[in-house]
Each structure stands twice: as C-alpha cells, then as structure tokens.
Amino acid sequence: MGKTAASFLLAIILASPWPVFAQNTEDTPVRGFGTPVAQSDIDRLSITIFPDGRNLPEGRGTVRDGKALYADKCAACHGAKGREGPASRLAGSDGFFSIWDPLRILRIANSPMLVNSAGAQWPYATTLFDYTRRAMPHDAPKSLTNNEVYALTAYMLFLNDLVKRNFIADKGTLVKVEMPGLAKSTSAWEHEQNNGKH
C-alpha cells in the first residue's frame, strides 16, 4: 500500500463514527464500545514511575524521617536492617548463600525469598518509590503519603550504603542514585529481538 493510500485509510478510521477496518485484524471491525476517559481519572490511576523519573510526584523525604517510619511500618516483616526477613530482603549483598554455609539448605528452604535483595539487584531507585507507594505496607497498601514514600525510599537507599545520611529523596535526586544492579542488568527480550530466537 502506498503512503498516500495508507494516510487516506487512517483518515477514514479516525474520522468515521461507524465500525471501520483497522490494521492487523483486517477482518475485525473496530467495535467502538470503549468510552473516553477523563484526564482526571487517568491522573488518579496512573501511578507507575519510570526509570527516568517520569511521573514522580512533588514532595520530599529524609533518611531520618524514613528511619522512624521504617521501624514503625516495615521492620516487623523486613527486619530491623532490611536483611532479616521474613519478607523480601531490601538490603545487603545480592543474597547469595555461600555453598560453604553449613545452614545453606535450611536457609534456602526456609526463606527462598531472601535471595533477592532490592538494593543489590534492582537497576533503578525509582522502583523503590513505585513499589512502596503502590504495595506497601503489606497490610495497608497505598496508605502512605508521597512524602512518607520519599522518606522510606531514602532510608532504604541509606541501608544499602548508596546515599549519605543527609540524603533527601525527591523527584530530582532519586533518578541520580546509581544502583549497583544497573551495571549487571541485561534484557533477554532485547537480546532476542536483536539475535532472533533463543
């Protein structure tokens, strides 16, 4: 199909109030049962934070505030230092249990989740903010204010020695934190796209 013809078709699709034929599923008319969403509804629901900081809200939080919040809302599941569990390890090495550790099998059997440490594996600090805001604390997700989430994010980064004690998390500083996981990260999908099948 020529470029002009394609533009013409596209114009019809966009302009027509009736079911029309679209790309890929040429035999399937666009049903048009969806209804428009107000921008205010999108803004309310759209909570995903991206690695470049897109969608991070206004607000800020200090390591010091985060420490108090952490003790109150997080330590019971994640441990006083974010390393003890039983819930996912937040800080520490990449979680490898040495094969010389005499209790290794027991540790793995008892706490398979602990082998993943957010601080060591996650490539972007923005994910700490995103996940804490949407899913934590486990018994009351989405109950934290943006400032509280910033403070907890600052404290988790501090527990990983990735920021200094005077660090203040906000939408400008979070994207600048260098996570050790980034240098190790690869994308299997990208690799597959570039090199064909596995």
Next chain:
Amino acid sequence: MKKTDLPEIAGGGLIARRSFLASGLLFATAAPALARTVDPGNATIVDGRPDWMTQPGGDGVAYGLPSPHEAHVVRHAIPYMDESVGFAPWHTPIAAQQGIITPNGLHFAVHHNGLPDIDPEVHELIIHGLVDRPLRFTMDELLRYPIVSSIRFLECAGNTAANALSFTPLNFSVDVISGQVSGAEWAGVRVADLLNESGVKPGGKWVIAEGADAGSLTRSLPLSKLMDDAIIALYQNGERLRPAQGYPVRLFVPGWEGNTNIKWLHRLELTDVPAFTRDESGLYSEPRSDGTIEHFTFPMGVKSVITHPSGLQTLPEKKGFYEISGLAWSGHGRIARVDISADEGKTWARADLDQTPMDKALVRFSLPWRWDGKPTTLLSRATDEIGNIQPTRKEWKSHYAAHAHNHYNAIQSWRIKKDGEVENVYG
C-alpha cells in the same frame, strides 16, 4: 507370548505400545484384581449388589462438585511460603490428574497480596498513555467484543525452583516440586482489538499492565506480543474466571511466565520504555553465572515432567507393568517430541503423544514400561518445534548463578528404589 518376549525399544524395560497391546498382557495384569477382597466401607452390599444399585440416588446440585471420594485431590499450599514472605503459591496436584486440562478449582495460583473480591459492576479496564484515544471499558462492554479461545499452559516463572536452588535433591512430590503449571482453555477479547480501537501513537512500544489487587501488581510487556496473541481473558474452561485467576478479567499472554499474565487487570498504559517494576527488577529476573542479571525473560522454556510415577509414590508390584505418563510444554510453540529413559539416561525411546500437540499448550506423553524390580532412574526430555531441547540440570546450572530459581526447565529424574519408592534425584 511370554512377558520376556516383549521387544524393548530402550533399556530398562520400555516397550512399544503396539507389541504391548498385541500381547494381551493388559488383561493378564488386570486378572489378579478379580480375586481381591472388597472392603465395603460405608456401602451396604446385599447379594453382591452395593446399595447404589438398589436405591434411588441423591439429588443433583446447582453447581457440581467432585465425588467426596476425591476430596484428597486438592491444591497444595507450600508450607514454607506464605503471606509473611510476600506471596502465597498454590500448586496443582498434577500427580492426581490425566489429560491436559486442569479443573478451575485446581489451577495453580500465586498471589502477592491476597485475593481481591472484585465487583464486576464497579471494575473497569482503562487504556491510556501513547494512544490516540484513551478508553475505558466496563465488563459488560468487554463481553460484547468477539471472544476467542485457545487451550494453553500457564506456568509460574518459579516452577520447580526447589530443584534449581537446593544443593541436594529434596524428597518432595511432583506436585510440590513442579505443580506451578496448569492447562486450561482461556477465552476472551484480543488485546489487538482494543488497541486498534484506542489507536497506538508512534513510539508506543511497551504496555504497562496493572492489576487492581492490593499490591497493584504490574508488569511491562512488549506491544508486539500483546498485538500478536494476547487476550483479555474473561473465561476459563467455559466459566467466568475464578477470583484466584483474576476475576473478572486478566491478561493472558500465551507461553510467557505466569507473572506477566496480570490478574484483576484494570489498566494498560502504552509507553516507549518498560517501567522496571518490582517484579521485573528483582523477583522475576535471573542472575546468570557470568554475574549479569537478566530481565524481561518472557517465554517459558521447553520442559517435561513424568507425573506417573513420581516423587513420594510407591510402585505396588515388582516386575509389574506400568504406564509411564507425564506432561510436556514449551513457551516457544508446539512440542515436537518427548523421549523417555528408564535406564538412567543411557538409552531413550520416543514417547507416544496423546494428541496432536497444540501451540503453547500441555501435551500428555506416555509409554508402557515393565519394571524389572531393580533400582533405576526414569527421565523425560522434551523437544519443541523450533528445536529447543530440555537441558540437563548440570547444563542449566552452568548458565545461572547458584541462587537463580526462575525458568528452571531441566530434565526431571525420578529414582525408582528397590522397594518401589519413587524419589526426586539429580542427574
């Protein structure tokens, strides 16, 4: 024809089905059952007739349930995993099943912050981001679209993690080791139909899919896959989704790791880049042996497992005939063949496939086997249509860091001990 005359097609007593059927041994082995003494249990037996043959039966029920005699066939909650570690997996009892379809109540499920009780009248799906027209859909509106259906497998990325992680093989059942895989017919609306309606702006390459559960579980998925064969699933095995499977609506991404099949789906955001959500940053990424961490490892690799016999079972009869049977699947397409070894991997025979393998679906494989009563090891090895072959555990481990536990698809070995006990082993 004597038992010993049956031609073996591989070592350890694997027999071609044709010769086995022709020999009449099926009936010969069934013969001892005639002489058994029957424990009447709760049945009243008069003149050799149990009471269910002499009295009218009970009433029907509006929603049928399994026989009370099958009450032991339930999903297994994994004892060391519960909400305190962040999620709860429920495993399918694959050792108790045949065929390739998992009943809805037995389909494996992993949920990360409980099962939401969603009112379908309130729940909506919205599509926004790099689209021409942001749209919302009620469940009633979704049900007006053409519904397509396919039989597919679904497997958790962490299925068989115990064998990936544990330094020594743990003596568990196949349900506990590999029960995070199930098969079902999934029906719903093509994601492509909805995205054609919203339009996708240039630059839209990824779709962030989010659930409406307490944890708002979220994954970033390539637009190309969603346009290819993904559906907004509303039905499973002919009925609306169960809450544990995402009622009223889930994303179904054929062949891809379970976690990407977002349950309780309420939002699709078109973007240029992935979001690196919690699950794709840590839990569902793979530390490799070269020190890198692989993200966005979507398709589940080619895999098979013998379910009959399997871990913690005991073969009832030495030198008896058994039907070895199991399940095979690949996230890359159809299964091409499955080979079975009954002599610790020295020789292999091609297993029978119960049906023509379907794309990204379970297939049941089997072979008759005569156990000679000596200890041995049973193995199965699947190959898919694009030539992927199931690796050995040693090969798999060579690619991954010691603590890697996702996408483990190595050959499963079942040790048959002298007394007929079946045990999980490596190698």
